[in-house]
Amino acid sequence: MSENTNEGVLTGALATDRKDAWWVGPLLTAMGLGAFGVYSTIRAFANADYEWGPYLSPFYSPLIRIPGLNVSPAFLILWAPAGFRATCYYYRKAYYRAFFQHPTACAVNEIHGHSYRGETSFPFIFQNIHRYFMYVAVLFIGILWYDAISAFFFPAADGTRHFGMGLGSLIMVVNVLLLGSYTFGCHSLRHVIGGKMDCFSCTSFGKVQHKTWLGVSWFNNRHMLFAWCSLFSVGLTDFYVWLCATGRINDFRFF
Template identity: 50%
Template structure:
C-alpha cells in the first residue's frame, strides 16, 4: 500500500535516498562495456552503409537481381528495370532515390523491434548500459512519453514487414531466371538471395508481435491445436530472435552490396547452371 513517501518514478533514477548507498556506479569486474560497444559499432556501421546506399540512387539492378533496399521500386526512374515488382506509382515528381519510399517500412519494423530497442537503448543511450550497471540518467520515463511512446506501433510495422518479405520472396524467385528471362538460372546471387529471404522470414515471424497474433488471447490451447502448434513454432524462433535479427541485418546488407558490385561492373555473377 502506498504511504506517500515512495520516490516518484521520475524523481531521481537510481540515485535516490531509498537505494543502497553504494558510491560506485557498479560492482562488476568483467568487461561489461564490450557488449554495448560492439552493438553500437555494428548498428552504426549498418546505418552508415544503408544511408549511403539508400541515397545513392544507382547500381541497384543487375538482371535478374534487384537490391532489397530498392524493391518494390515505385518511382518512374525504375522503368529502366525490365523485370521485378515495379510500379510507377509515384511518377516523375519523385526526384530522389526510390529506396526512400520503401525503406521506411522494414527500418520502422526493426527500429521498434523489442530486441533492437534493447540493443540501441544500451549501445547508444546507456539506458541502462548493462545489467547491474547503474542507469546514468536522472530521470526514467520508459516508453510513456514522446517520442518513445511511438514504439507501440511495432505491431503495425509487423504487417508492413510481412508485405515487404513477400516482395523479396518474389525477387528471390525471379533470381532463378537468366538475363533473357529464361528459367533455370542459378548464380551466386541466387544463393545469396535464398539465404537472405530465409533469414528475413525467420526474423520476421520470430517477432514478439507475431507470437502474440498466433497464440495470444487463447484461454484454452487444447481447443485450438493448430494455433497452439504455430505458437510453439514461433516461440522456438522467438528464443533466437536476437541471433536472427543480426543475421538478417547482415544478409540484407550483403544482398544489396552484391547487387551493387554486379551493377557497377566489378565482376560478373558466377553461374552454377
C-alpha cells in the same frame, strides 16, 4: 566507520563492482547498428546500382518508380523495414543499452538522472505500433520471396528469361530465409498468432493455434540471432548487387 558517510555504496556514473568486460556488448552493438545505419543511408541516397540482371537489392524492393518524383525509390519503401526494426523488442533492448545507456549494462550505474519515462511518453510511446510494422514486414517477406525466385531467371539478349543459378540467386534465397526467420519470430506476431490466448482448448482451432504459437516461439527464442544475421544478410545482398552492377565483379554462374 566514519560518521555519516556511505563509503559502502557505489555512486557515480557507470560505477560497478563487475569485473567482466560489460562494456564490450554495448560497444559492439553500437558499432554494428551504426555501421549498418551509415551503409544503408548511403545506399538509399545513391539511387543507382541497385539491380543487375535478375537481382534486385532488398533496399529497393519492391521497386517503386514514380515518374517525375526525384526521390530515391529506397525512401519510398525503407520506412517499413526500418520501422519494423526500430520498434522491434530485441532492437529496443540493443539500442536502449548501446545508445541511450538505459542501462549501459546490467547492475552498472546509469549516467542519467531521474527523468526516465520508459515507453510511457513521446517518443518511445510509439514503440506500441510495432505490430503494424509487423503486418507490413510479413507482406515484404512475400515480395522478397518473389525477388529471390526471380533471381533464378536470367534475362537473355532476345528479351526472354532463362532459368539459371548464380551466386547472387543463392545469396538472395539465404537473405529471404534469414529475414523470414527474423520476421516470424516477432514478439507481436507471437501475440497475434496465439499469445493472446489463455485457453487454447476453449476454441475450435485451439490446438492448431497452439502448435503455430509454438512454432513462432521457436523462432522467437532465436530472435536476437536472426535479427543480426538478417541485418548482415540484407547489407551483404545489397553489396553483392552493387558489386555486380558496378562491374567490380562478375556474378558467378553455376549454370
